[in-house]
Amino acid sequence: MRTSQYLLSTLKETPAHAEVISHQLMLRAGLVRNVASGLYTWLPTGLRVLKKVENIVREEMEKAGAIETLMPMVQPADLWQESGRWEDYGPELCRLQDRHERPFVLGPTHEEVITALLRNEVSSYKQLPLNLFQIQTKFRDEIRPRFGVMRGREFLMKDAYSFHITDECLKETYQVMFDAYCRIFERLGLDFRPVVADNGSIGGEGSHEFHVLADSGEDDIVFSDTSDYAANIEKAEALAPAGERPTATQDLAEVATPNAKTIEEVAALLNVDAKQTVKTLLVLGHAEEGQQAPVIALVLRGDHQLNDIKAENLAQIASPLTFASDEQIKAAAGCEAGSIGPIGLSIDVIVDRSAAHLADFVCGANKDGYHYTGANWDRDFTNYTVADIRNVVEGDPSPCGQGNIVIKRGIEVGHIFQLGEKYASAMNLGVLTEAGKNQTLTMGCYGIGVSRIVAAAIEQNHDKYGIKWPKAIAPFQAAIVPMNMAKSARVKETAEKLYQDLKAAGIDVLFDDRKERPGVMFADHELIGTPTLLVIGERNLDEQMIEVKDRISGEKSLIAIDNVLDLFA
């Protein structure tokens, strides 16, 4: 490709609204342009990267035995009604009507379509297992699109769906996909970790997320400092504190805590560590038919954070997790949110393991402006259950039993699930077994955020000059940068010949034939992140040498013109 016939579209200045580095660099390097909130056009350079990522994913999926398909992005609503997700999915599902006023959705994922397909196409156990994938545009009407293509509303995703008669067979394919994902991210050249993940509303066991480690990531990933345990914080279990609970030494006392509503304020006022306090959150439980949802109290140590997912997974608690309104709080506790405590409550109380291990703690007195000190479980309050409902924090013992917890940020780029029979049973997908009986299929699904990977790769590979692409996904493998080509016939001739030779050898090469000064060219190529710059100038031509500059290491070296192709061997 010649720059004179190409759309380079690099920017000197950083557009004001780009927050994270990958978004800034994607705009500056001319990879994408914003069309509307969460919607992007991929410029030629960006599309080259996207295609390279896509091809690596495709190759490894095929190697792992998956078969490529392509499903429509627009899907009829009746499939979603059949699976139950027409009601369950919420406003993130973009719904629309065609000219006949028939309802459709923009596909945020394709379980319904693939399940409906398989229902018609397979009827015998002999046809299974099957693993079908596609690389397709998805649309999710995100509440808050941000960080450029990292969280766009429209994005490119590889999604695969496997179908099995037995759970053993599903687990085998799941493992095959797990291994394939590791190979994909290795080939992409990314620093990644598979982590144990929550199954979300789907339930069942067996789900891993694949995270690219980066400070700008939106997820907290929990590691053990001594074992290879890794989990999403949503999933990481907070173990009960070791040993027996200390014995009570203080008497229960009511103290005035005017204007102290937060744990920090209460702890400062009473001059105690936040670890000696508890906070009480009121959430909604499941509503009985025709009744109002009951209010349930969750009690956590003052310095701990509620883990929504863990709470939601408890049988008593409504999903999605909903906090009680001010009126509901007043009715249940008789006070405002800043003064709630377990003592005297007549609703269900669920206490976090760590909070349950406290003695002589501080809690709200269910009376505005008052707290208790010297509170003790089983003496001052007896009717409660204990559960793990908090986020782990750094330094906690690792749930794997070895070492302590370290937390890093990650960008979720892949997620694999054992779905089980959820869709197959809702949509009546089964085949005849060897014994001639109908058997509902069990399914797995496996996603990779293709467009998100492009952003994640940049988050992990950049410097002050621009992007430093891993070789496997760089838009161009090399750029030819001639010095003052307009004045030197020799430079021009050499550059042209080199360009033809590299092209003939199948190298993705960008020939910078613009009439620009060297500094302009260098700056552009460093911004775009081309791994290898081939600099041709009068300086080295007498010796038939050209300069090679490596974008990653920054090293410059001379190489004989005849040997340039060896660089790409």
Place this chain on the structure above:
RNA sequence: CGGUGAUUAGCGCAGCUUGGUAGCGCACUUGGUUUGGGUCCAAGGGGUCGUAGGUUCAAAUCCUACAUCACCGACCA
């Protein structure tokens, strides 16, 4: 949806407080100059000041509504 802020040339911004001629840098065009790290000089082109309404002799500037965009909390590849 809630909270915050923004919207003036392709991009980055000033002008608004105190109403009266539409500005700067980059980019772009032309000519010259320079040529191994974002040259320099000169001349140019380009703007319904987000939209609608109001106040006023007069609105980018003051007021109201709306739209869009971004950031902070709930979603997820």
